[in-house]
Every structure is written in C-alpha cells, then in structure tokens.
Amino acid sequence: MDSVRALAAHHPVYDVIGRRRDVRTEFTGRPVDEAVLWRVLAAAHAAPSVGLSQPWDFVLVREPATLEAFAAHVAEEARAFAVELPTERRERFRGITVEGIRESGLGVVVTYDPTRGGPRVLGRRTVQETGPWSAVLAVQNLWLAATAEGLGVGWVSFYREPVLADLVGVRDPVRPLAWLCVGEVEGLAEVPDLERHRWRARRPLRDAVHHERLGGQ
Amino acid sequence: MDSVRALAAHHPVYDVIGRRRDVRTEFTGRPVDEAVLWRVLAAAHAAPSVGLSQPWDFVLVREPATLEAFAAHVAEEARAFAVELPTERRERFRGITVEGIRESGLGVVVTYDPTRGGPRVLGRRTVQETGPWSAVLAVQNLWLAATAEGLGVGWVSFYREPVLADLVGVRDPVRPLAWLCVGEVEGLAEVPDLERHRWRARRPLRDAVHHERLGGQ
Numbered sequence: 001m002d003s004v005r006a007l008a009a010h011h012p013v014y015d016v017i018g019r020r021r022d023v024r025t026e027f028t029g030r031p032v033d034e035a036v037l038w039r040v041l042a043a044a045h046a047a048p049s050v051g052l053s054q055p056w057d058f059v060l061v062r063e064p065a066t067l068e069a070f071a072a073h074v075a076e077e078a079r080a081f082a083v084e085l086p087t088e089r090r091e092r093f094r095g096i097t098v099e100g101i102r103e104s105g106l107g108v109v110v111t112y113d114p115t116r117g118g119p120r121v122l123g124r125r126t127v128q129e130t131g132p133w134s135a136v137l138a139v140q141n142l143w144l145a146a147t148a149e150g151l152g153v154g155w156v157s158f159y160r161e162p163v164l165a166d167l168v169g170v171r172d173p174v175r176p177l178a179w180l181c182v183g184e185v186e187g188l189a190e191v192p193d194l195e196r197h198r199w200r201a202r203r204p205l206r207d208a209v210h211h212e213r214l215g216g217q
Numbered sequence: 218m219d220s221v222r223a224l225a226a227h228h229p230v231y232d233v234i235g236r237r238r239d240v241r242t243e244f245t246g247r248p249v250d251e252a253v254l255w256r257v258l259a260a261a262h263a264a265p266s267v268g269l270s271q272p273w274d275f276v277l278v279r280e281p282a283t284l285e286a287f288a289a290h291v292a293e294e295a296r297a298f299a300v301e302l303p304t305e306r307r308e309r310f311r312g313i314t315v316e317g318i319r320e321s322g323l324g325v326v327v328t329y330d331p332t333r334g335g336p337r338v339l340g341r342r343t344v345q346e347t348g349p350w351s352a353v354l355a356v357q358n359l360w361l362a363a364t365a366e367g368l369g370v371g372w373v374s375f376y377r378e379p380v381l382a383d384l385v386g387v388r389d390p391v392r393p394l395a396w397l398c399v400g401e402v403e404g405l406a407e408v409p410d411l412e413r414h415r416w417r418a419r420r421p422l423r424d425a426v427h428h429e430r431l432g433g434q
Contacts, residue, residue, distance in 0.1 A: 020263075043221060046221040158340060203262075
C-alpha cells in the first residue's frame, strides 16, 4: 500500500493524495455527471493564486473531432520521443500508454491569462512564473477533488503548445498549460503506471528533505 | 462561508480546499511537531510529476540568521513593488502583510532539479515547463495536508531568485521555486487577505468555464 495512504487515520486528505493516479487506461468512457464535474471545477477555482489573480480558465472539450485531432497530434509527438530513446528504453516505452484522450471523452484544458489582475500583480514582479504556477496549483486541486469523487485524471503533455492553442481557440498572450483527461474510471491503479512498467522507481522521501541548505542533513 | 466548503458533505477534501489560506499574520511561532511536518512532506512527495521524475527537494530553514536575511530581502523587494503603484493602490498595499518568514519560524524552500530523471524525461520533450510545474503540484499537496493538520502555509514570492538560491545553497541548474512559511496558526482567516483588504475580488466560477473553445458558452 502507498505510504501516504497509511496516514489516512490522521486525515482523509492523505487517502486522496495517496490514491491519486495519472490515468491513461482505466477510463470507462461514460459521461461524467454534471454536478460532480462542477464540484471538481469549483475545487480547482479555489486554488491559491499570486496576488489573487486567478489567472486560469477551464475549457471543457467533448467534440469527438477535437479529441480525435488532439489524440493524433499526441501520437505523432510520442513517436518523435520514442525514436530518440536508446533501444532498451524504446522497447519499454512501447508498452506504456501516454494518453486517454478519446477514452475519457472529456478534456479539460487549463489556460493561463497573464493580463488577469492588471499590470501590477502583487507578488509576481520578481518571479513572473508565479502566474502560470498559480494555474498549476488549480490543476492539483482539480486532480484531488476528482480522485475524491471517484474520477480519474490524466495530464497529457506530448503536444506542441501552438497546436493545442489553435484547437481550443486560445490566442496570445493567453496560453494553454495543460490538457487533462477527466472521466469515470473502473478504478485507480495501486502502483503508478511508469513504476509498474519499470520506467522509473520512486525516490525515498528522506532523500528529498534537507536542513538549512540543499544537501544539508 | 466559502462556497467550496459547502461541498464538504460530498467529501472532506472540499472542506480542506475551501479553508486553505495563504497565511501571513496568523502564525504563533511555536515549533511544528516533527511527526506532523513529515506527514505534510510525505503528502508533497506523493505529487504527480512529469515522467515520474519527482524533480523536487525540500529545504527546511529554521536558522534565525537565514530567516532574518530573507525577510530583509523580501522587505526591500516589497518596497520596490510599492513605489511603482498608483497612489491609491500604494495606500492599500501598505496595509497588507506580504510574509510571515520570522513569525512562522520555518521556511520550506521547494527546489527543482532539471537533471532528475535523466536527459529524456517522458512527457517533458515538448513542454519543458512540466518539470518545474511538477514541483508546483507538490506545493499544493503540501499546502492541503498542512491545512488538514491545522497548520498555516504562506507562499512568499517577493524575492530575486539568485538571492534565495545563495541563501539555501542551491546551484545552477537546480532552482529554488518557492519559499513557503509553514507554522502553527491561531486559525485561518475566513476571507483571503487580499479580498479583505479590497486589493482584488474573487471571480465567479461560471466566468472561468468554457465549452469547446476559450470563450465558448
């Protein structure tokens, strides 16, 4: 069992954090209940944001032609990644599913608008990236609420940003930051896909924690 | 009451998401229990990451001299922000506390290591920013777990990255992405500070949700 799930006796949030998976293959394709979807979007919208700018928007994509076009583009980019891999890694990659775009039946595209909040966003002056990072915090709220509701979420990143922007009508300076497959699932995998396929192993927490300075024990 | 908290009957995660606040003034300064801190860090470490790269590290900073030096730097950058504001906004900004660095007694610096996971991180080829974004997902897990545990978290972003990097011994290509004040709190504010100080109002969820294309209703 996941070590974070073992903390659920302290608070149910640990169970949700530990069960959350990046879903590709478990989608049933049945439509998501509208009330549930709005609760999940409300969770995303309650995320923290730099200067309370709330610079995100959520585009719900269900048109089969759009899902098809995006899936085709992603397949092409996944092939481009594969050809650069050493043989042994390429073989392993072949067994890994990188998206559930058609299977989920719903894409939630999270966008970032740098003009939201005016020219002087409190806290963004020296670290401009806190703008897009705010939208990423919203993604994690969405992911956890969806997990709590029994839905699956899969973040797809094998795409060229201008292609995705065109598909969902996003124009400069607004940017699409993420395509999230959201849908009903048969269940969530116990072990992350990439660990199960021996692409990578998880790192022990203890190695990631330092004192006073990076590397400080 | 926060509209997301009203969803808590569906799952306790909504209560946590709705109560979470970006804390500056409510820290008690009492040390955080070690077991609680490790649970919160375990939650952060269970975040999703591109290609299972887990590119984050967490530097726990408690040395008073470091807290003092960082707070002084942040005060300087907050002044630089203030002088650029129109008079009315500058007056309003004066009433807003932008950090609780000394008061919390603990800074958790979240770093990003682009070399983690080797040169070919699955899913990062076309969107390199999914690397740092992974560390930001970890921040939100940390924030929610801390909220569930009754702790407060405040993300401080009035700083120059090289200054923070020097303070905590982070060297290129690793980057510090966030300073999080983490500490015991008297309680969490009902209304976000920036809304209470009428810096900005929150946007209705309905305005942030679109169909098929950005702007599509």
